Amino acid sequence: MMPFVPLLVILPLGAAFCAVAMAQVNWLRRLTAPLAMAVVLANLVISAMLLGAGDIRFFVGGWGPESARGIEIVCDGLSKLMAVTINLVALVAFVFAVPYMRRFTKVWLFDSLLLLMVGAMNGVVLAGDLFNLFVFLEIAAIASYALVAFGCEAEELEAAFKYMVLGTVGSAFILLGVTVIYAITGQLNMAMVHSLLGKVGPGGPAVLLAAALLLSGLALKAAMVPFHAWLPDAHPSAPAPISAMLSGVLIKASGVYAMARIVFNVFGASDHLAAILMAMGTLSMLIGVLLAVGQWDIKRLLAYHSISQMGYVVLAIGAAAQVASRPSPDMALAGLCLFGGLFHLFNHAMFKSLLFLSSGAIEQQTGTRELKKMGGLARRMKVTSFCCRVGALSIAGVPPFNGFFSKLIIIIALVLAGHEVLAALAVFVALVTLISFIKVQRYALEGAAADAHAANAVEAPVLMQTAMVVLAVICIVSGLAIVPLREHVLGPAADALLGAGRLLSTGGAP
């Protein structure tokens, strides 16, 4: 299995280079989308096969483990979970994009930019080296800036520019944090840095400075609440498959994943970091949902819900860090928190992509994003409305769907960890989410058509339906298959984070 790991990054990057070259030849230009789909499918197969293999450490350039001279690619449980999520959503987005992107010019640019973004996100989740992580974060970010502006309309350019300014500030903080870490330890390899930070004293001022810089930079990328201003503009402005990718995986891979990796595997879970994560998570959860309730633009509403739902994940991860940093940590409880958080992360990738794709289908068929102008779509767009309903029920946490289980686990874990108030807040947010999505159902799918466009809407093309149905099925199945998922995917992912935490709590902590 080992030689296949770097292919997750190389294949999309190489395919993107090929796609650009192919697009310069007339008869090859149409083949970029099939090439992209084939490559992402291959990636999905590889990452699914990796699930069965153990943890893999791959040293690029053949420089062995003894000195960390080269760059290390780490493929542990968490990386595998993220890789499967990324490639699954990317494949669905590519399939959806074939009919959807017909309206746009130069689709080959879209294909190669999206391929580069997918490759870069795979690189992020496989990185075992801090600077390498930063480089791939930056590729994914730059590709997403360009993709948000892909329509070249005034609002899209404005949103992309705003996104780009804040994203660049975030990257600057991350690079400064990496600089400080390198200055203290002289290493960039995450495992090496972790053991050396234990030696120089984890509570030292420089270590705290580095942690603050890295966390605030990554929080900007993850759109946690004090830093969330760009998200509600950027995500709705992008074309629908890109909105699905951005909300579905980019904020997770380059925000939440990197945050969890750095808190647990580089600095080691500690009380301050856990408190920061929990505060950010709670604030995002509450403020995101409260801002979402008043929205009438369907894509903006979904974008605000992304902030709120990512708040759940960060809150759960923070609670896990808090439990793991206690004097006598209850690792089973920390594992439960992480299990809930990571399960919600996976579920959110599925249902939020589904919702963005169905909103894209609705926008294309009715020509509007305003909820008030829609209406009665359930009769005219049966498949799309079915999928939209599945997504809405999942995100609202209605029992048989996956969102219910992950929220339930997070709430139980919070209660067990002694945070009853936060658990109550989480329940409250779930209720508000439900209300907000009842509004979507009421105005978009039920009732009478508000104007001629909505009245004349027809069902979306077959490929778009296929993409949405695949995600809807996953939403239903993953809710029911929770036990095997925990066994094979989510359990190893939580262990990957807690493994290092356990080392720290028995070994080097002061």
Add this chain to the structure above:
Amino acid sequence: MSEGMTPIVKNTARLISGFIAVFGIYIALTGHISPGGGFAGGVILAAAAVLIVLAFGRSTAERIFTPSQCHLWDAAGAGLFLVVAMLGYFSGGFFVNFIAHISKGQVGKLFSGGTILVSNLCILIKVAAGLAGAFLALSAFRRQGVDAADIVVEGGQKA
């Protein structure tokens, strides 16, 4: 002709651009033994192209290098770099400096450092073509009149 700058600038550019290009290639070729490297060389080579675009105007420059060619070379350079990296797969890893495993050459001479020389050349091609193409695309948006006409059409349709 109105396009481009004055004849003085054009003649100077004609004289100098070749030297700039050669210097860029030199910087890239000797990257592994002296300061420089593929990226700096590529930017210098692109500077020669930028000089041509600025001095002679966009349409004259497009007779020498078209945007399509720039894309092609850009992708080819990046692809070749990846191919060099992938060749290492046969000697047991990714990005292995397989040439240096066979023969390192004499340190400080041109043919040393294995794949470093080849990679520098790939990056030179990639960066030069990419930046030259980007500058061509940017200079298409020079005149305000054209841009303004576009707004009216677009805005009219949007409203």
Add this chain to the structure above:
Amino acid sequence: MGMEYLVLMLLGVMLAAVLIAVETDDLLSSVIAIGAAGFALSVIFLLLGAPDLAITQVVVEAISLVLLIRLIVTRRDTTGETETPRDALRTALVMLAGGVLICGAYFALAGGQGKGTIPPFGQPVLAHKAGDAVPPGVAADYLARSAEQTGAANVVMAVILDYRAYDTLGEATIIFVAILGAYAVLRRLGRRRDTRESDQ
């Protein structure tokens, strides 16, 4: 020793140039001032033993200046800056963040050899002495063994294109993706007109 003062002086020049660039009203002066800061930076690189970076910084600076001047030269922005209450809030926020950052950096730097601080200027982890908590790091290895392991005399190139070539793949991809993005943004029309008309 004198070099430290030279660097400090050049840094002062750089800071002044950046402040002028940020605060001046004329956009062309602003761009030229930031260019001056960039060239001062390349001299600092040269003084600090980084000739590779000095060369790259000079040429990149030249290209970025051409790009920026291309942006402003035919586009006159006659409107003055409009001030809103939000701007004052943002300025205050930046000042606050800056104060926190400077304080944090001061504490992270102070204490010299203390535990968990950044090593003082001129004595990085690389210049390890016996008894330090942290071993000399990966860089010592690169310096001592790159000629033998890669055959390249320029250690920076050996690091970039051999030890850490995977990063360089990322670097090449970054410039590729940025240029591709610029192309995407610069398309005259993002959406096809015919389909849009038939939609409406």
Add this chain to the structure above:
Amino acid sequence: MSTGIYILALAVLLAGLYAMVAKKNIVKIIVGLLAIDYALNLMLVLVGYREVVRAGCRESGLPPILAEGQTPAQLAAMAVDPLPQAMVLTSIVIGLGLTALMVAMGIRLYERYGTFDTNRIRRLRG
């Protein structure tokens, strides 16, 4: 003294941050991006800089390039850190790419709105 160098570099960073977040002109924002980039690159190089004691007096470290007649051991004892320089090279490239993309967006925004002032470029609510 040595702290002063770091603090000055951070001051450049803050000036850039101020321009990026609080300034209302697209050109000023790009200028701020460049300034942030300079400061970050400078921080990295400062972190890798090293003074050596030769014949009793302190001298600046050598560039990490093996010159004629030098042995790798001498280099290891006296050269500055090559790894931050490699990182800076990547960071410079990132800065150039971001600048190119921002200039492209600035041109399009000017074309759509007829101004560089972001207070007038405000159709979105957030």
